[in-house]
Amino acid sequence: MTKTVVLTGAGVSAESGVPTFRDARGLWEGYQVDEVATPRAFRARPDIVHAFYDARRASLETVEPNPAHVALARLEAGLGDELLLVTQNVDDLHERAGSTGVLHMHGQLRSALCVGCDVRSPWTGPLGDGPDCPACGAPELRPDVVWFGELPYEMDRIFAALDEAELFVSIGTSGAVYPAAGFVQYAAARGARTLELNIEPSEGTHWFHEARHGPASVLVPEWIDRLLG
Numbered sequence: 159m160t161k162t163v164v165l166t167g168a169g170v171s172a173e174s175g176v177p178t179f180r181d182a183r184g185l186w187e188g189y190q191v192d193e194v195a196t197p198r199a200f201r202a203r204p205d206i207v208h209a210f211y212d213a214r215r216a217s218l219e220t221v222e223p224n225p226a227h228v229a230l231a232r233l234e235a236g237l238g239d240e241l242l243l244v245t246q247n248v249d250d251l252h253e254r255a256g257s258t259g260v261l262h263m264h265g266q267l268r269s270a271l272c273v274g275c276d277v278r279s280p281w282t283g284p285l286g287d288g289p290d291c292p293a294c295g296a297p298e299l300r301p302d303v304v305w306f307g308e309l310p311y312e313m314d315r316i317f318a319a320l321d322e323a324e325l326f327v328s329i330g331t332s333g334a335v336y337p338a339a340g341f342v343q344y345a346a347a348r349g350a351r352t353l354e355l356n357i358e359p360s361e362g363t364h365w366f367h368e369a370r371h372g373p374a375s376v377l378v379p380e381w382i383d384r385l386l387g
């Protein structure tokens with residue numbers, strides 16, 4: 159039975175040096191969103207899309223989990239299956255900090271999805287050179303990330319957990335991207351307490367019962383120390 163649902167977003171990984179998706183000009187590391195993050199872009203220019211994600215996958219080698227990731231792994235150790243940790247992040251910093259049950263609602267860089275057979279395979283190298291799918295042998299692997307126009311993964315499981323939750327905590331998210339931005343209202347309507355931990359008030363900050371603002375690497379360990387006593 160899930161009692162606590164935690165949602166993490168780009169703000170948690172930003173402190174590890176993972177670039178947040180959009181810069182001030184609305185670009186992702188120099189690319190327009192619709193050049194690299196839509197199914198249409200992948201059909202039109204798979205070389206550009208693969209180059210973008212291959213570079214981001216490779217850059218994971220240069221970043222490390224920060225105290226927020228480490229504290230959330232401690233929370234999982236303390237709460238067991240009463241915790242569901244949902245992340246919008248496609249990096250693997252939660253896993254590298256020790257979390258094991260992370261639900262990646264937007265997919266993962268270190269995973270490849272086969273367009274031919276729908277099987278996903280762990281993947282650390284590039285995809286741009288057209289490697290074969292380990293499951294079916296077809297050279298039809300794509301990044302296992304959710305693009306604009308695609309449904310996030312495991313929404314049924316997330317909403318079922320929010321139905322049961324007594325506490326919903328949003329960490330490092332802008333509150334601008336749906337459906338995740340709607341989790342707070344959904345959880346609160348079903349009786350959960352809601353808490354925001356973010357560098358600044360998010361777009362949805364007024365929906366939370368309580369909001370604390372500052373770096374995740376400070377706020378998250380503080381909150382978890384108090385919770386676990």
Ligand SMILES: [Zn+2]
Pocket residue numbers: 272273274275276277291292293294295296
């Ligand atoms: Zn396949």
